[in-house]
Amino acid sequence: MQFKSMVLSNVEVSPGYFRMRMTAPQELLESSPGQFLMLKVVDAIDPLLRRPFGLFDVGTFAPEYAGCGTQCYTEILYKVVGKGTKMLSALHHGDLVDLLTPLGKGFAAGPAGExxxxxxxxxxxxxxxxxxxxxxxxxxxxxxxxxxxxxxxxxxxxxxxxxxxxxxxxxxxxxxxxxxxxxxxxxxxxxxxxxxxxxxxxxxxxxxxxxxxxxxxxxxxxMEAGMACGVGACLGCVLKGANHTDETPDYRCVCKDGPVFDSFELQWS
CATH class of the missing domain: 3.40.50.80 (Nucleotide-binding domain of ferredoxin-NADP reductase (FNR) module)
Incomplete structure (x- = not known):
C-alpha cells in the first residue's frame, strides 16, 4: 500500500546513523519482520527514486500521540551515505514522506522451541x-x-x-x-x-x-541491494540463485523474491 506519512521523530542514535519514526495505517501491523518500505520525501524532485529501508519496528502509539490521526507507527534505521539519506536526516516532526510498504518476503520464524x-x-x-x-x-x-x-x-x-x-x-x-x-x-x-x-x-x-x-x-x-522500484519490475536488484549456470540461468530479485532467503537458495561463490 502507498500512503502519506508524517515524521514523528528523527534522532541521531550514533554518529551518522538515524532512527526515524513515522505515522502508519493500522494495516501495517500485519507486516512481517524482514519486510521493507520504499520512501520518498513528499514534493522532492531530486532524488527522483525512492529509497529502500528495512522495517525496524511497527507498533501502536503511546497516549501522547493520540492527536496524530492514527494510532500506528513504523520506524526505520538509516545511515547517511548520500544525497537521499542526507535529505532524510534534515527532516523534523511534522514533515511528510510518501511510503510504499510492506514489500518483499520476511523471515520465517521456524518451529517453536529452537x-x-x-x-x-x-x-x-x-x-x-x-x-x-x-x-x-x-x-x-x-x-x-x-x-x-x-x-x-x-x-x-x-x-x-x-x-x-x-x-x-x-x-x-x-x-x-x-x-x-x-x-x-x-x-x-x-x-x-x-x-x-x-x-x-x-x-x-x-x-x-x-x-x-x-x-x-x-x-x-x-540481502541488501540497490533498488529502483521495490516490486520486481526494474530487475535492478538481481542475485544469482544456487542453481545458476551460464547454460541455465537462475536469478532472484531481492525486492520480490526476498529480501529474506534461505541461505541455500543463493550462490555464494
Missing part, C-alpha cells in the same frame, strides 16, 4: 530488532550477535537488551565488546537446535551462510 540466533552487522541490525520483538512475544529464546567496524556501528543494543535478548558484541578495532569479526564470535557458540537469521554486508552473510551449512544449522539471510 534457539533463535540473530546476526547483524551495522545497519543490518535494523530488521533484526523487529524480528527479535516478534520472537520474544512468542516466548522464544533469542540471542543476538552484533558486529561493526567500531563502537559507532553498534546500534540500539539497549533496545535488544530491554526485550530480554542475550547480546554479544564485537568490533574490528575492539572499541566495544570483543575484538574481531562477529562471525568469529558466532562460531564459538554454534550448536544443534539453533536457527540463524542474519542481515548485514554481503561478505558477512556469505561467511555466516557457509558456517551454518558446515554446522547443519538452518539459516536465513536478508
Amino acid at each position: 534457539e533463535k540466533v540473530l546476526v547483524g552487522g551495522g545497519i543490518g541490525l535494523a530488521p533484526l530488532y523487529y524480528l527479535a520483538k516478534d520472537l520474544v512475544m512468542k516466548g522464544e529464546k533469542v540471542r543476538l550477535f552484533a558486529g561493526g567496524r567500531n563502537r559507532d556501528d553498534i546500534l540500539c543494543i539497549t533496545e535488544f537488551e530491554r526485550l530480554g535478548v542475550e547480546t554479544y558484541v564485537s568490533t574490528d578495532d575492539g572499541t566495544l565488546g570483543e575484538r574481531g569479526l562477529v562471525t568469529q564470535v558466532l562460531e564459538q557458540h554454534l550448536g544443534s537446535g539453533m536457527r540463524i537469521f542474519a542481515c548485514g554486508p554481503t561478505p558477512m552473510l556469505k561467511a555466516v551462510a557457509l558456517m551454518a551449512q558446515s554446522h547443519g544449522v538452518p539459516c536465513q539471510v536478508s
